[in-house]
Amino acid sequence: MRISARLEKIPPYLFAEVDRKLAEKKAEGVDVISFGIGDPDIPTPDPVIERLRAEVLNPEHHRYPSYFGLDEFRRSAADWFERRFDVSIEPSSQVLPLMGSKEGVAHIALALLDPGDVALVPEPGYPVYEMGTLLAGAESLFLPLKKENDFLPRLDALPRDEVKRAKVLWINYPNNPTGAVAPDEFFRLAIEFARANDLVLAHDNAYSEITYDGYVAPSVLQFDGAVDVAVEFHSLSKTFNMTGWRVGFACGNEEVIRALGTIKTNIDSGIFNPVQLAAVEALDHESGTVQRMVEIYGARRDRLVSALSGLGWEVEPPKGSIYIWMAVPDGFDSVGFSTHVLERAGVFFTPGNAYGPSGEGYVRISLTVPDERMDEAVSRLKEVF
Ligand SMILES: Cc1ncc(COP(=O)(O)O)c(C=O)c1O
CATH class of the missing domain: 3.40.640.10 (Type I PLP-dependent aspartate aminotransferase-like (Major domain))
Structure with a gap:
């Protein structure tokens, strides 16, 4: 059987790989808190x-x-x-x-x-x-x-x-x-x-x-x-x-x-x-659901930006989207930092270079994690760093 040459140029889809890596960790019994994929945890409106x-x-x-x-x-x-x-x-x-x-x-x-x-x-x-x-x-x-x-x-x-x-x-x-x-x-x-x-x-x-x-x-x-x-x-x-x-x-x-x-x-x-x-x-019939959702993300953004800054990291609040784009601390590259955080704290941030070479030196942190899990992630990070 021969697969098309075109497919040889296509690397595995980023988040399919991330899912695999996180599944491995979970199988090892780690309670991973993932700030990876941007998949909202807030429910679809009832109507x-x-x-x-x-x-x-x-x-x-x-x-x-x-x-x-x-x-x-x-x-x-x-x-x-x-x-x-x-x-x-x-x-x-x-x-x-x-x-x-x-x-x-x-x-x-x-x-x-x-x-x-x-x-x-x-x-x-x-x-x-x-x-x-x-x-x-x-x-x-x-x-x-x-x-x-x-x-x-x-x-x-x-x-x-x-x-x-x-x-x-x-x-x-x-x-x-x-x-x-x-x-x-x-x-x-x-x-x-x-x-x-x-x-x-x-x-x-x-x-x-x-x-x-x-x-x-x-x-x-x-x-x-x-x-x-x-x-x-x-x-x-x-x-x-x-x-x-x-x-x-x-x-x-x-x-x-x-x-x-x-x-x-x-x-x-x-x-x-x-x-x-x-x-x-x-x-x-939008009726305010979008505004409430944005308020939730905004509050998470502020909570996380302040916690991560408290760890001494350089982090700026985004003006839009559901992502914080954070420069990794000195001494790390993107993958090194993401791996370190996953191995030591069971917390997942997506390495920035996964989105292109200019993403090197950053991680992407998705705001789709509820407050309790976010606080738990921050306290684990505080223990490690
Ligand atoms: C920039 C951007 N465009 C498009 C999409 C695709 O969204 P969907 O196919 O769910 O409409 C995403 C999903 O994460 C995205 O981040």
């Missing part, structure tokens, strides 16, 4: 669950769903988008439901890239931008995100001949893994750069609703001219604590949305209707 329960009994929904999603979901997504960002998008041509935004982020590479093409990919970054590019047979040109540049890519410093081969520029703010947010000027610059270089600007806005200290994240589509070049990915996973439900949407430039739709029509057969209707429930 969303109730809507699924009701809809699942309708036999009409047991047949194939529509490839392009229910009109109701597309309309709801567009209405939510307009309420939230004050931008009107056309539900039938500018919104495409996704089986989680990861699915769209991966598949859009097949819609935009051919072998030999280049994608401009931030690093450290969400691994799927690079992996989707690889699966499409294309190459990534990495854009380092450095603290000295506020974790924004230096678009002006990119080699011109490489940029000529590029067809897509990925950006993601609020950012995973750095927790950084981007000023409006950066979005304007990215739109201008995409236009000048004939690129699609793909903005992954999975954490748009999770921001702190009064900061409200924009949509790229709020800025002039964006719809000519940009698509944006939204996810119900983090916004409504629905990671397991697999539902999100892409929106923006019509031609790109259509191209992504063509790929998906040939790969999947749409989202189970009751899940789409539950998503409608979440989007239409």
